[in-house]
Amino acid sequence: MKTHILGYPRIGSKRELKKACEQYWAGKISEEELEKVGKSIKNYNWNLQQEAGIDLISSNDFSFYDQVLDMSLTVNAVPERYKKLHFKSKLDLYFAMARGHQKNNIDVPAMEMTKWFDTNYHYIVPEFKKDQQFSLFSTKVIDEYKEAKKQGINTKPVLIAPVSYLLLGKEKEQGFNRIDLITNLLPIYFKILTELEESGAEWIQFDEPFLALDLTEKEQHTVKQVYKQIQEKFPKLKIIVATYFEGLQDNLNLAVNLPVETLHIDLVRNPNQLKEVLDNTPKKVSISLGIVDGRNVWKNDYRESLATIKKAVNVLGQERVFISTSCSLLHVPCDLDSENNEEVLTSEIKNWLAFAKQKITEVVTLKQLFLDDNSEKNKNTILKNRKDIESKKTSPLINDPTVKDRVASISNKHTKRLNPFPSRKILQNKALNLPLYPTTTIGSFPQTKEVRSWRNKFKKGEINQKEYEELLKKETEKAINWQEEIGIDVLVHGEFERNDMVEYFGEKLNGFVFTKFGWVQSYGSRCVKPPIIFGDVSRPKPMTVKWTRYAQSLTSKLVKGMLTGPVTILQWSFVRNDQDRAVTCNQIALAIRDEVKDLENAGIQIIQIDEPAIREGLPLRKNNWQNYLKWAINAFKIASSGINDERQIHTHMCYSEFNDIIQNIADMDADVITIECSRSQMELLDAFADFNYPNEIGPGVYDIHSPRVPHKDEMVLLLNKAKKVIPEELLWVNPDCGLKTRGWDETKKALTEMVTAAKILREKT
């Protein structure tokens, strides 16, 4: 029986890599100094695994930016526009691809970035041309292997498998299918394997996440061919094919019959596949059980895991069973031991948690417990684990019968507005009295250094609550006055009091906790610190009413209340593992519903419930989509439907494709939806037009991701385009997204242009 993990976080438990990279980019440290930080993180991670007693220690799971970009550099899939810049160092070329490069008369944008499956990690999308050639360019994987070997550790290098690598990329020309590039690509993998084998490597981990996704026949066939060839060429190398994030389903037979040493399966995401896998695994193949959750922060339930291991051993025998994490630990924070502030995280809750470092120990402990469950020490370990698991199940901190009852009593009447949109529109038109092409913004105004410094000072106790709020009030007042001045129709208060659109609500809701160092890499040097939802969620008191009411008191114009939707709050947090996501989502939805009601009672006539994460929550397998969409959309409706018909509900979604979910978006029945649209030149609007989307829409008329100030004519052009496909009485005028990352100067100029553009359209009607 062997233990291993699929990968360890590389950001460093105190975000050392983030800091070093940022210093390097700012020209404050040299390449050598950056390499040194990298080395010490790798070292630390290897030692950690070794000391814990992990049998197969991973290498090449480290990366200065992204493991997919590493692979692109390894096989020399470097687009010409970067190659021709002739960087002196490979590292600078690498960072230019990752982040763009704007220096010494060079100006290239970064490569495209997208989400890594259904995680919040983003990878750099490989680009392929029709006649794409590959060669061994960066030897990182080999160097890292040797680096560890020098320290006496014979690691298991981790590589993204050839088929998955191609599928992660994009064709940049027409007329070919990237999977056909396998013929050119595979020889490079052979070279890598040859070098690794010659240097002494015995085990290789091939990450093949696409084996757990929907594959075409051709792709399935290619997977088979690839491993057949690898086996023929490298009969001595022990290959682990790692699947994760989903079950094998229709690829099960293909997967278990690959001519490899070991197949890794994700038993956290899909525990039910174990039986079928065991029933079908041929004699020579070992199964790596992904039982320690790599996507969540909860302590492993040893009793459950041991039962799973037993099942596998009964069929396969000890020798053919591996114990592992469900996926790479990249997606969880580094080390729970760093959390030693009772005020932030109580020891009761801490007892329920395990971060990456703790999960390594869990993997090893599970093996020890399995091999010897009779020793006094092991008995105690099991007992202690039982106690923690039980305490989590029964803690009054977690269980709130009132919340449970309320969720159980949700019925149709909680998910429907009183009347359909056409009747509501008549009432709203009368109550709100807005012009055609009403102008608004998405919610946040610039979170300047100053605003953030107030929050810091307040957190540190350097200013008291009253002083802090006075500052925020002034800032809000300025924002309101200024919006009035330039003639925006529906104002926002600016969200100055919010650190983050999820954290702000999490901090005010029961059932959430926060960590101090629970950072998880989002992309490159960017990390997020997701809240942890540990218990039943409820709202002890109103969360936004005070600020919204204050803003409304400053103006006779309409101020829009601003909330984050239940799906987004769920999606951007670590969630409970003892309850369906759908139930947790409904609990959050009820809390938001109450907030909506309170805002209504405070006289607020328009309320926006942001749901930028609805699309990204879609399951990886299409056959699970409708189930998800059903409960997700339902949760939004629970949150939004408790309001009177003459009040208006807005929702906002960032850049996403709507074509295949447009019916579900319509089912949300928001009176107004604002979407990010300018970067696609209004193309995203076609989905709404083709569908005859019945409610109001605000297609973003300018891109807020760049400091560039758009000219009113550009926006008039876009609005004219929109008007061609959407009836004008349904159109709103707004930017693409919130403005919190922008400066005031450009914001003011851009919004003034936007208001003028709206006026031009009104005059034409």
Ligand code: GLN
């Ligand atoms: N109301 C939020 C803001 O303006 C919306 C952000 C988002 O959609 N990501 O910042």
Ligand code: ZN
């Ligand atoms: Zn947005």
